Structures are given as C-alpha cells and as structure tokens.
Amino acid sequence: MSKSGLNNRKVKTLISLFSGAGGLDIGLAEAGFDVRLCVEIDEDAQETIRINHPGWALASPGDIHELTPENILRQAGLKPKELTLLAGGPPCQPFSKSGYWASGDSARLDDPRSNTLAAYLSVVGEALPEILLIENVKGINFKNKNEGMCYLLEGLGEINQISGVKYSPQIFNLNAADYGVPQLRERVFIIAHREGLEFQLPKPTHMSDEELSFTTSADHHRTVWDAIGDLDSAVWSEDLNIQGKWQDLLPSIPEGQNYQWHTERSGGKSIFGWRTRFWSFLLKLSKNKPSWTIQAQPGPATGPFHWKSRQLSIRELARIQTFPDHIEFSGSRRSAIKQIGNAVPPAIGELFGLEFCRQFFKENVRTTLQLIPKKRKDCPGPERCKPVPLKYLDLIGEYADHPGTGKGPGAVLRK
Secondary structure, eight states: OOOTTTTTTOEEEEEEOTTSSHHHHHHHHHHHHEEEEEEEEOOOHHHHHHHHHSSOOOOOSSOGGGSHHHHHHHHHTTTTOOOOOOEEEEOOOGGOOOHHHHSOOOOOSSSSGGOOOOOHHHHHHHHOOOOEEEEEOOOGTTTTTTTTHHHHHHHHHHHHHHHOOOOOOOEEEGGGGGGOOOOOOOEEEEEEEETTTOOOOOSSSSSOOHHTTTTTSSOOOOOHHHHHHHHHHHOOOOOOOOOOTTTGGGGGOTTTGGGGGSSTSSOSSSSOOOOSOOBBBBBOOTTTTTTTOSSOOOOOOOOOOOOTSSSSOOOHHHTTOOOOTTOOOOOOHHHHHHHHHSSSOOHHHHHHHHHHHEEEEEOOSSSSSSSSSOSOOOOOOOOOOOOOOGGGGGGSSSSOOOTTTTTTTTHHHOO
C-alpha cells in the first residue's frame, strides 16, 4: 500500500504543464500520481525540480511553444489516451486583479502570455487525458471579463466534437484556507473527465472562528503561527529588513492591519486616504490567523510582512504555501519568491489527487492531508506597536478617501 493509502492501486500518470517549482505536482505525487514529465520554461524553476525530484523528467526544450503535443507525449513515454492526468496553471498575469487595479485594465487574451491557454488545449487535443486539471486566478472568470474562461470552454467543446470525447468542464472557486492551508488564497480550478464523469468538491474541512460558531463539522483555519511559529526569533538576517520610504512606519501598524490603520477611519495617524493604496501595502500578518495571499512579485512595501515588521524568509514563505521543509529553491531570493508565490500550494494538489482517486477510480484513500501544518497551542499575544517615527509626522493631514467603485484612477484609465 502506498503512503496515500491506495488499495488495488493502478498506475496514474501525470504530465505537468507550466510546472514552476512543482507545487501542484508535489501534492499530486503525495496522493499517488506518477509524474512523467514537467514542462517549465524558467531555468531556476527547472533547477528546483531537478535538485528536489531527480526522478521527474523535464521537457526539452522547456518552452511549451517550442514543443509539439506529439513531442510532449513522446518525452513522457505515453500514447494518446494513455495519460491519466494533465495538470497545470497557465500564467495568470493577463487575468490578475493586481494588474487590472494598477493599470486600469489588462490585455487579457491580447496579452501574448495568454497564448498558454491555446498551448494547453493543443496538448489536450493530442493526449486526450482521462482527467484535466487547470488552475488560474479568479480574474480568468470575472463577470463581463471572462474571455479566458470562454476560450477554454469553447476549445474543449471543439475537442469533444473532433475526438468523440465528453469533457464537461466544471468550475470551482476554492479558498486554500478552507482545506488547511495557512493562507487565504482564492483560485479557480477547472476539472473535466474524458467520459463526462462529474467531480464533487469536498466540503471545507477548516473554517474561521466566526463560521465555526454555526457548525461543529470542521476544524479551525490553520494560522501562520501553526505554520511558522517554531521559526519565530528575536534575531534574523539583515537581508530580511525591509527597505524604502516606509520601512520605519511598519512597526507602528498592529498585527493583521495594513496602511489603512493610518487613516482617519482607524486608530493610527491620518497619513493616507482610505482605500487609496492596494490592499497589500504595508500589510502585516496576524499570528492567530491565516496569511494573506503570498505574492510572486512583491515590492518594497508590499506584504504580507512578518509580525516583527520584517520580510518573511524563504522557508517561512514555503511553509505558508505548504511546501515540505526538504524542498530547496534554486536562484536568487527574488527568484525563489517568484517560484513560491506562483505555485499552487502542494496541499491543494494533494487534496485534488486524493479526491480523483476516490471519485474517479473508486479507491480507498485517506481523508486527511499530510501536507498541512499541525495545530499549535502556544500562540503568544500580538506584538506591541511602536510610535510613529518623527519623520512621518509631517505627513499627517486630511486625505480624501477613494471615491468609490467606478470612480477611482483605475476606472478613469479604463474609460
């Protein structure tokens, strides 16, 4: 019996597209899938896979646009319809909320990076895998801005007509925190079975304290203290000190708050206007709650930051994403953060992998995830805030709030 608890286990093959550091693949492998090929263009991410999973084959070349679907199958040692699972998350930048907020709109399907959707579909059309799993940001399915989703659904419909299969894609919005990941991370997952079998998303296993007041069928959300409390220290390396104009203001912001603490509506000084900055600006973690979404490309003032007013270490970031401690990340700190922030939390890959085994293959599998952190009972109280430094006092004044939905600078650019 394998570590995932499978009985009468059939070999379940996996090809991973846009693999990144292998977060989704780690979880699927934990659930019993055999990783046959990873397609990834980033050299640091390739090296991360190479050093941590020497048994996983890396596609050559790594650029999916330079590979034919036939070549991908050949490198995986498979023929059409032999592949169990095709998984991957096409790059999400064309559909991200942050890009939309910052520039007023995004090119979306006109963005060259969205060509990865066509690449994914071309592999589906050739491989005809038993199961499809696609991950992306919520922005791919925005109301009135769902061109990416429509493109995928129309493409699968064409594959059904040409190849006589029955892919009937189901769309799920999932918050990773609801399944034990110590992070509020909302993503869209698209699942389809070649014979049209339906998939049932499991009920959340973890909830907030407020939600638990209405039920006893789940556990508490895992917190950042559960994930990284054992790494807490009064001493850290200098490279974790934050830099820039606002570095000395962060210690005056309480745990769980962001720059809005220093507006007229909150308990700090009036240094900013309400909702005039992006949410993650000077955002600080609260020990007793899940982390906010880990960013792939944070700026000098972009959180989430540690409750001790510093940057999170690579190991802390990886823990919050549920990467096992033995995983090493190749490249610079910036590259490692990008790899971690872009990844699907491995525990979510484990969740889907186990449910595929249970629902599609009728296998007896465990019901608990191995990759989520254990609950700790030693969480201390919040850190004490420091006074606002003198150099920021000249900024205190009256500031206009954000004018409201459809009236801010992003909306002006869209018009």
